[in-house]
Amino acid sequence: MALRHAVLATLLDSEYSGYQLAKVFDTGVANFWHALPQQLYAELTKLEAEGLVTGRRVIQLDRPNKRVYTVTEAGLAELVRFTEAQSKPSFIRDDLLVKVHAVDRTTVSAVLAQLAERAEQAEAKIEMFDGLLRQLRGDLDEQRFLHEGERVGPYLTCLRGRRFEQENRDWCRDTADLLNARLGAHRDG
Amino acid sequence: MALRHAVLATLLDSEYSGYQLAKVFDTGVANFWHALPQQLYAELTKLEAEGLVTGRRVIQLDRPNKRVYTVTEAGLAELVRFTEAQSKPSFIRDDLLVKVHAVDRTTVSAVLAQLAERAEQAEAKIEMFDGLLRQLRGDLDEQRFLHEGERVGPYLTCLRGRRFEQENRDWCRDTADLLNARLGAHRDG
DNA sequence: GCGCTCATGTAAGGGGTTACATGATTAC
DNA sequence: GTAATCATGTAACCCCTTACATGAGCGC
Numbered sequence: 001m002a003l004r005h006a007v008l009a010t011l012l013d014s015e016y017s018g019y020q021l022a023k024v025f026d027t028g029v030a031n032f033w034h035a036l037p038q039q040l041y042a043e044l045t046k047l048e049a050e051g052l053v054t055g056r057r058v059i060q061l062d063r064p065n066k067r068v069y070t071v072t073e074a075g076l077a078e079l080v081r082f083t084e085a086q087s088k089p090s091f092i093r094d095d096l097l098v099k100v101h102a103v104d105r106t107t108v109s110a111v112l113a114q115l116a117e118r119a120e121q122a123e124a125k126i127e128m129f130d131g132l133l134r135q136l137r138g139d140l141d142e143q144r145f146l147h148e149g150e151r152v153g154p155y156l157t158c159l160r161g162r163r164f165e166q167e168n169r170d171w172c173r174d175t176a177d178l179l180n181a182r183l184g185a186h187r188d189g
Numbered sequence: 190m191a192l193r194h195a196v197l198a199t200l201l202d203s204e205y206s207g208y209q210l211a212k213v214f215d216t217g218v219a220n221f222w223h224a225l226p227q228q229l230y231a232e233l234t235k236l237e238a239e240g241l242v243t244g245r246r247v248i249q250l251d252r253p254n255k256r257v258y259t260v261t262e263a264g265l266a267e268l269v270r271f272t273e274a275q276s277k278p279s280f281i282r283d284d285l286l287v288k289v290h291a292v293d294r295t296t297v298s299a300v301l302a303q304l305a306e307r308a309e310q311a312e313a314k315i316e317m318f319d320g321l322l323r324q325l326r327g328d329l330d331e332q333r334f335l336h337e338g339e340r341v342g343p344y345l346t347c348l349r350g351r352r353f354e355q356e357n358r359d360w361c362r363d364t365a366d367l368l369n370a371r372l373g374a375h376r377d378g
Numbered sequence: 379g380c381g382c383t384c385a386t387g388t389a390a391g392g393g394g395t396t397a398c399a400t401g402a403t404t405a406c
Numbered sequence: 407g408t409a410a411t412c413a414t415g416t417a418a419c420c421c422c423t424t425a426c427a428t429g430a431g432c433g434c
Binding site: 017018019037038041042045060063064065067 | 411413414415416
């Protein structure tokens, strides 16, 4: 029962519809939480029933209508309660790392291809983060924004996401280089 | 259904009992997969029923007996099939990052305390990885081992884990420093 | 005896994933 | 009309988590 807190934290940035929230969870938020659209629709319905968010119908002429959500006082209180409670240890689950762990007994070429793909995805995410960070800090330079900006939370998590993806990209490249070098040297696999 | 592949990949390193596997999943393997002991016992039973691993009873005099498992040919084939299939995108779920994202509207002191705690945990993991890496490469230096060692998969994933924890520790410290500086400057809470 | 580690589970319930369903509106 | 995006779900199933249960052997 922690998806709700990720949703509440995200709705502090702006009001969102389920559809918009799904987009955000697929990009920026994905650095600290992962969820599918169906989960988000269900969670928003539950959160509204419990009074932690309120929905507002928005009539759109050029597109289908939508329902956007805002955090209530009760929702914020729940987020504070969550913040003060102990954190569960975070966890990673990564298919690609499982594959690398077993690479000496499986198919090196398949792993190499996936490392290259992952490195590219990481690169794309880095650029996405750079854009997001620029957008968040507006006219200020980073140090100024971090020290004087009003809301730094989202900026700080983006910085973390950016570092993570950089590390990810570099490791993928280093690992691919090494596996390639071994292939060249041994002429097997 | 991907826990099984993490288990198979881990059993390539050595034969393990469920209990030992749980220990390994709590430390080294935790960098790419997370699982509780109950899951592992259940998965080992299923894997043996499907012929992907074989169990062997070990009689111990000084401790309760145990059952240790090895990957079969069919298990290795399944791991190869998995390796060649597309990877699911990896995901992170991290309470602490949710809390940092919302920090401007919640309790800074609680977040600071948890950042410090997390930084310490990361430091401990870095040391654990250093030990593991030394153990894996034996007498060889790192470059030599990476280029000439027999099994580099586990070493490569450890390197990834180490980098990840380093990044984690640094970000926690930087973030805590910044939040502290803001507290000092604004004198609010 | 008591607590610790080793060792292996069962059962219930909640959360997440996969597959499917529906409809509005815009652009070609 | 057909594809693409916007928009919102339902249903079934599987996996994961939480809580509980059991017992052997060691050190004090």
